[in-house]
Amino acid sequence: MAATIESYYNITEKVDRLRAFYNKYGGEALFIVPSGLDRDALLDIICGGDPYFGDRPTVWTVGDLYKELQRITGSSVRVIDPPDHNLILRWLLEEFLSEMEKDGVALAPGLYHKGFVTVLGDNIKELLAEEVSCEGLSQALFDEEEPDPALPEAVLITLYERYTDYLAEYGLADAAQIATLTRLKLNAPEALEFVAGKRLVLAGFLSFTGAQLKLVRALCDIAEVLMLQPETGLDGFHDGISQLGSEYYGRPEWNVPIVKLEASNAYLELEALARETALWIEGAGGFAELGGLDDYGEVGLLISPDRLPVMEYALSRYKIPYNIQVRGTVGETLAGDLPSMIWRVWNSNWDNYNTAILLANPLLFSEEGGFAAEYDESSFPEGYDEWRRALSPSARKRLAEIRALCLAFEKGGRPADILSLWHDFLEGADAVGGAVRVASGEPSLDERVKDVSHAIYELKKKIKNLNDEAKYIGPAAGVVLRGGDAAAFISDWGRTATLPIQLPQSHSLTLYAGMPPILTEHRYWLMAGVDYNSWPGMLRESLLLRNDNKVRFNAGSPDDEEHPHLPEIREEREQKEAIFRRLLATGREGVVIARSLTDASKDPVAESQFVAPLFKRHDPKRGWREAGKVCYPLDAALPDGDGPWFPQAEIICTPVSPAPTHKVPEGRADEEGKPVVRISDIDTWNVCPYLYWCQSRLRFERPRTELYDPRVAGILSHRIWEEAIQAKAAEPKLSLQIYVMENWRRFKDECYPALDADPRLARHEKNLMRQLFAMAAMQDEIEARIPAGARLKIETECALEGFELNGALFRGQADRIDYYADGAVVMDYKLGRSAAHDKELQVPAYCAILKEAGIAVQGLGWFGQRDCSVSGYFNGGYFDIYAAGGTKRSRQSADERMEEALSVMEQMAESVKNGIYRPKYDVKAQRCKSCAFYVLCRKRETQGYIAAEPEESEGNGDE
Ligand code: SF4
16 A cells, blocks of 8 residues: 655644544554653544543554564563663673773773763664664675674674663663564564554654664555655755655645844843843734734743753743753753762762862752851861861761761662662652752742652662563672762763653743744744754764764665665754754744854854755745744843833833932931940941941841851950959969969850861961960060059959930940050950050040049050951050060050040931931941941942952951
8 A cells, every 4th residue: 555645834834634634544543653651642633632431542652652562462572761770781881891801902091081971872763763783784884804892893893783782681772763564573474463453543753763764664664654744844854755755745835934033142142032022922022023923822931951050040030931841851850960969978988179070969958957156167168077077067977977878889889779869868868858948938949859759759760670670681680889870870861850840821932941842833933942053053073973874884885775875964954954944844923043142152053054945946836934023132131221121120211200318227226214325336436427326226236157166265365454454453473474374274264165166177276375375475575664662553354334415325335445644555455466456436436434433534445356466556665565566656645545535426326316327428437338337328329339358357356
C-alpha cells in the first residue's frame, strides 16, 4: 500500500482532516507523533480542546507502538533510560582504557576527560539511529586493513561494537534503536496482523533518520498510511516527502508577518519582549504590526533554559500572566548543583570560599535555624575544625553530615548505593523543608518546591530500578564509583532525569524554556536569542568521526537505497535551518524574532544567517514578510517620560513633574520639668541632634554584628584604671603595670569572662592585655615625672552634678581628676587612639563645670589605649608631665576648649528644652558615615548625597 502524503504550514490547518479521519475510522485509527510531548498537543487538536467524554483517539509515539508489539509478541528486550546508557558506556570505557594502558597504546588525552562519555554516547546514538553496522563502518573507513587502535575512529568502532554486544548479551536496547526494533517486530505474524488492521497517521515528522525511514516504508507496505508533513519553504531540503521519493500534495500557502526586535544587550532584550507584549495587549507598541492581541493565551514565547529566571522576572514585573510548558531536569532544580558544590568543598579541604557558598544554600542551611548566629564573618574560617567552631550547633550538625557523606563517597559504592547515600542525605537534611522555607509567602516559587520534591521522587525511582532484578542492566550496575566519580555520577543522573510538565493554563502566555513539542501552535510566536551565535551557532564535527570520514562512508554505495547515510556538517546545517523555520511556523498569524546586539563579553553579534533568506522568497505563495522592527538601544532602557510608562515596573529618566522636595524628618521629645542632660551625650548631639534623639531619647541601639563587644571591653578597662589608680593613691610607690598584670585574670573574670571562655575571642584578649599592660607602664612613667608632693590627690569616676545652663541640668562623671595646688588636670580613658578624641567636648565640659565651681583647670586630655598615647591641652609645665606617646602641642588652650564646650552646652540646652532634633547630614563626619540610623533620617534622599564606605570608627567602643 502507498502512503498518502499531505503537507501543512501549521498543524491547525489539518484539524478538519484529522477529525474526519478519526470520525471515519474510530478505534482503527492510530496516530503516531514524533515525541511524547506531542501526544497531548495532537489530542487537543483532534478533540478541539474541549472536554471529551467519548473514546479517546489513540495517539502514540514509535516507542509506544514498540511496547504494544512487544506485548503482543511477548518479547523481553528492555529499553534502557539515559542514565543507564551512561552507566554502561562508562563501564565499557573504563575497561577499554585500562586494556589500552596495559597494551601500551597511547590514546588522545581527551579520552580520559570526564565529559568524553557524553561525546561517545552521542556518536553511538547517531550510528544506531542510522542503522550503521560496525563492520560497514570499519570496511568504509579502513577497508581490510587493521587500523591503529589509538585512532579516534578505531576507538569509536571498538566501543560501538562492545556497546551493542553488551546490550544484546543482557537483553537490553538503546532508545536510539526503537525504530529498528519496531521494524523487526513486524516480522512476527501477530504484530503484522495488528498493524495491518490499523489506519495510520504520521503527524509532524519533518524528516526521518535511516532507521525511521525503513520503519515508515515497512508500515506503508502493511497498512494504509496518511502522512502529514510540515513544510519549511526551503527548496531542496531533504524532508520526509523527498526521503520517501514522493510528491507534494495539497500544499499550504502562507505569508506570515515577522517583527524584529533588537536590543543592545541580552537583559534588555528580555525586558523589551515583556514590555512590548504588555503594550501590545493595549493595542500599542511595535508588535501591534502583527495584528491585535486580545488574550495573553494567544502567545507562545521561546527562550533558552538558562534565561528562564530573567524572563520570568521581566514578565512578572510587567504583570503578564504566564505558564511554563517545557520543564527541565533534576539538574536544574535547587538540588541539582549540590553534589558538585559539596564535592568542591571537600576537595578544597573546607576552604573559606567554597564552604561559604555551600552555607548560602537554603536547602541545607537555614537562616531561621540561626546557623550564622555565632558566625563572625571577619574571622574567615578555613578547614573543617575552624568552620565548626564558627557556626551554630545546628549548622555544625549539618557540616558533620556533609563530611560523613563525602567520607562515604571516598569509600565508594555501586551506582544504587551512591544514589541511596545521596537520597538519605537529602531526606536527613529535610531538603524539601528547606525549599518550602525559601518559597514561604511567595506563590511564584511554589514550582521550585515541587521540583525539589519531584527530584527526590525521581531519585527513589532510580534507586528502585537499579536494585530491581527485573531491570538488571548487567555488570555496569555493579561498577564501584569513588570520590569525585560518585559525586559526578549523581550530577550526571540529575542532568538526564526529567521533571514533569505543568498543566497548560488558559489566558496566560506560554513560556517554553527549551524546544517546544513539534505540534505546538499559537496565534503568535515570540523567539528570543535569534542571532548568529545560536542559529546556526557553532556546528562542530565530531572528534570521533570527522566529517571527511562521514563523506567517505556515505560515498560507499551511492546506488544502494538501503545503504545508511550519516548526516554531514552541511546537512546538519540544513536540518537546523529547517528546524528554525518550523519553529517560526508555530505562530499562525505572526512571529517576533528578538536578539541582543552584543554577547556576554559585549562583543557585537551578527544577525542569524537564517533570517535574511526568510524574506527572499522564490515561491511567492509560501514565505514570511518583514512587518516592522523595534529597537531598544541602551538609552531606551529607561522610558523618557513622553512615551508609555509602566509605573509598577519602570522608572523614567526625564522627570514629568517637579521632583518632590526632600522632607527633613524631626525627632521630638517633650520635656516635663527641667530637662536633664548627660554630658557624655554632648558630642553625639554636636555631630547630629537627630542621632542623639535616636540613641539617647528613643534608646535605639546600633545592632552588634561582632562577637567581640567593645562596650564590655570599655567597662573592663575603666574598672582596671579606677581600681589601679585608687591603689596608687593609697600606695604612691605602687607600680601600675605590676598591679594590672597581677590582677588581670581577676578583672577579666569579673567584667568580661567570655574573653577566656570563648576561644574565638583569644585574639581580642591578647590585644587588650597587651594594650593595658603598655598603658599601665606609660602611666608609671607619667607618675614618675610628677614632682614629689605636687599632686594633692587623685579622684576617679568623679560625679559632676547639678550644673545648670540655659534652663537645663548637666550631669556627668569624669574618669579621673588629678588635683594640684594650682588647679586640676582632667583625664579620660579611651579604648581607641587618643588623637581621635581631641576635638570632643565631653572632657572640656567637665572642666567648664569645675571652673564654674571655682577650680582652676591646668589641663585636660585623653589616654588612648590602642596606640598608648596621650592627647590634650595642658598649661605650662603640665604638658611635660602628661605628654606621652607623641602628644602634640596644640594652638588651642584648655580654656578655649572649655569656652567652646560651654557654647555647645548652651545650644544643646535650648534644643532639649524645645524637644526638637533635626539631622545634621554632615556626611563627611565619621560618625555620620558609619551611622546606623541613615534610613530613619533619610540621609540618602538628600540632594548630592554620595555614598561613602564606612570606615572603622576611631573611637570604636569607647564609653
Ligand atoms: S546618618 Fe548622619 S544625619 Fe542621619 S542620624 Fe546619623 S548622624 Fe544624623
